[in-house]
Amino acid sequence: MAISPLTIEEVQRTANVYDVISDYLDLKKAGSSYTALCPFHSEKSPSFMVSPQKNIWKCFGCGKSGDSIKFIMEYEGLNFADAVIKIANKYGIEVKYTKPSKDHEKLKGLYETTGKIASFYKEQLKKSQEAKSYIREREILPTVVDIFDIGYSPKDIKPLMDFCEVENITIENLKKIGLITEKENGTITDKFSGRLIFPIKDYKGRVIAFGGRSIEKDRHPKYLNSPETEIYQKRKVLYGFFEAKDYIRELKKVIVVEGYIDLLSLFQIGIKNVVATLGTALTEEHGKLISKFAEEVILMFDSDNAGKKAVIEASKILLKENLDVKYCILPEGEDPDTIAKKGFDKVNSLINKSKDIFQFIIDKIEEYSSKEYENDDKVLKKKKEIIDLYINLLENIEDNVRRGVLLKHLSDITGIPVELLNTVKSKPKKDLTEENVKNNDKYLSYNERLILKTLLNEKEKILKEFSEFDKIKGSVYFHYLLNLILGENINENSEEYKEIQNFYEKVDTKATIEALHLLHKKWINEEAEITAVLSFDKEDLLKEILEKRKLSNNYKFKN
Numbered sequence: 001m002a003i004s005p006l007t008i009e010e011v012q013r014t015a016n017v018y019d020v021i022s023d024y025l026d027l028k029k030a031g032s033s034y035t036a037l038c039p040f041h042s043e044k045s046p047s048f049m050v051s052p053q054k055n056i057w058k059c060f061g062c063g064k065s066g067d068s069i070k071f072i073m074e075y076e077g078l079n080f081a082d083a084v085i086k087i088a089n090k091y092g093i094e095v096k097y098t099k100p101s102k103d104h105e106k107l108k109g110l111y112e113t114t115g116k117i118a119s120f121y122k123e124q125l126k127k128s129q130e131a132k133s134y135i136r137e138r139e140i141l142p143t144v145v146d147i148f149d150i151g152y153s154p155k156d157i158k159p160l161m162d163f164c165e166v167e168n169i170t171i172e173n174l175k176k177i178g179l180i181t182e183k184e185n186g187t188i189t190d191k192f193s194g195r196l197i198f199p200i201k202d203y204k205g206r207v208i209a210f211g212g213r214s215i216e217k218d219r220h221p222k223y224l225n226s227p228e229t230e231i232y233q234k235r236k237v238l239y240g241f242f243e244a245k246d247y248i249r250e251l252k253k254v255i256v257v258e259g260y261i262d263l264l265s266l267f268q269i270g271i272k273n274v275v276a277t278l279g280t281a282l283t284e285e286h287g288k289l290i291s292k293f294a295e296e297v298i299l300m301f302d303s304d305n306a307g308k309k310a311v312i313e314a315s316k317i318l319l320k321e322n323l324d325v326k327y328c329i330l331p332e333g334e335d336p337d338t339i340a341k342k343g344f345d346k347v348n349s350l351i352n353k354s355k356d357i358f359q360f361i362i363d364k365i366e367e368y369s370s371k372e373y374e375n376d377d378k379v380l381k382k383k384k385e386i387i388d389l390y391i392n393l394l395e396n397i398e399d400n401v402r403r404g405v406l407l408k409h410l411s412d413i414t415g416i417p418v419e420l421l422n423t424v425k426s427k428p429k430k431d432l433t434e435e436n437v438k439n440n441d442k443y444l445s446y447n448e449r450l451i452l453k454t455l456l457n458e459k460e461k462i463l464k465e466f467s468e469f470d471k472i473k474g475s476v477y478f479h480y481l482l483n484l485i486l487g488e489n490i491n492e493n494s495e496e497y498k499e500i501q502n503f504y505e506k507v508d509t510k511a512t513i514e515a516l517h518l519l520h521k522k523w524i525n526e527e528a529e530i531t532a533v534l535s536f537d538k539e540d541l542l543k544e545i546l547e548k549r550k551l552s553n554n555y556k557f558k559n
């Protein structure tokens with residue numbers, strides 16, 4: 001259900017950026033504007049600026065900017081509609097919808113159902129000696145049981161059925177949330193019966209699904225999760241995210257583990273910025289969610305081979321979001337749960353020893369290099385494989401400078417010239433497939449909107465004056481729309497066409513040409529930066545660039 005454009009307009013008109021942001025940040029007056037420490041990147045002196053007159057904010061450190069809605073989206077990790085609702089509530093603006101759909105009512109019913117079932121399971125835990133003694137055995141503390149709303153599903157289905165009757169929960173809804181199975185003869189079974197229940201919550205704290213751990217020894221499967229439903233898509237959800245998000249934002253770091261108990265064990269010894277993937281591989285959606293709150297991700301997976309493989313796959317996804325990825329290597333045979341049982345100090349020292357994923361690979365390369373004298377084909381082959389892996393990871397990084405630094409580092413270690421390493425595979429291109437763009441942030445800057453709208457209406461005029469459209473810096477979504485217009489793949493009925501025509505910016509060929517030259521210049525500067533990084537004799541320039549980008553820790557200078 002879409003929020004009415006009238007409501008959006010009213011929110012934009014009413015919400016003052018100073019007013020909204022001062023609920024979150026300590027704003028200090030500076031002339032006609034206000035400044036604060038940017039919540040979206042680490043900094044010691046404020047480069048986050050709020051202009052109440054223009055009703056916009058901008059960070060000169062990390063480049064993020066926008067209006068009140070955009071701020072709430074970034075800060076709270078909300079989508080556009082939820083951010084509008086949040087601000088509307090603050091100002092007492094009634095939120096109207098374009099058409100009250102049945103879908104919305106239906107989903108609301110499902111959320112209510114999962115919420116009620118979670119509270120039922122929670123009550124049942126208090127009544128089960130078996131489940132309680134299992135929790136004691138696993139050393140899960142009562143406070144954690146409470147915070148994560150851990151429950152128990154009794155073996156007998158009668159209490160559940162009685163509860164549903166009292167609460168008016170239909171069998172239909174129980175099926176829709178994937179809780180029960182019904183046999184042909186009408187017998188109903190709770191899929192989770194006899195299991196300890198971990199409610200899975202979305203980022204708003206609503207229960208959307210369940211995980212169940214068998215408390216009997218030889219029962220299979222050991223873990224069982226709800227199937228995908230209308231309200232639960234596992235690729236979008238990280239277990240524990242709701243409980244951890246404030247800690248993640250504060251520390252700008254998140255620890256990713258694989259299992260429920262791993263997470264709870266860390267949480268209860270005071271390591272609270274932790275989320276779990278729940279047996280599925282980390283997805284792009286997970287990466288995007290994490291990147292809204294953290295700058296650094298520490299992967300703490302099992303120490304076996306499957307765990308190592310998962311680390312590499314997760315790293316690729318996280319590097320795409322420009323996150324720093326570290327690998328916390330656990331001693332052979334240990335997992336996050338067993339380590340956590342050894343206490344905070346032990347875990348903390350392991351976390352502090354986490355290796356940057358690229359450094360981890362470099363260490364492996366050096367290990368093999370030291371064996372090279374054996375002149376063994378297997379050693380050489382293995383070494384080549386690891387170098388390929390390094391380059392493979394590298395290609396997920398979009399920032400030219402960061403990629404260049406890492407490439408040079410590999411070259412220094414292996415003695416293979418950068419040019420040769422660089423030709424192993426090509427630079428990643430921005431993937432402009434429709435699906436990819438849909439998942440991307442659709443925020444466009446003023447210049448981007450101006451260019452798109454003018455180009456759509458005055459294409460001939462613009463093309464006469466500017467042609468280097470493949471050499472301008474801009475967001476993925478901007479380039480997507482730009483390619484649609486330039487390739488004549490846009491018509492008056494398409495959503496994109498309407499979106500562009502609805503921009504507030506006025507068609508202005510002169511200003512557009514200026515904006516195009518500006519973005520072209522930015523592109524050229526970035527290309528110059530990468531050249532500097534890749535050439536060996538320009539250390540001063542390199543140093544300056546890296547410091548500006550806060551990347552100097554990633555590169556060891558010779559002196």
Ligand SMILES: [Zn+2]
Pocket residue numbers: 038039040041048059060061062063064
């Ligand atoms: Zn910033």
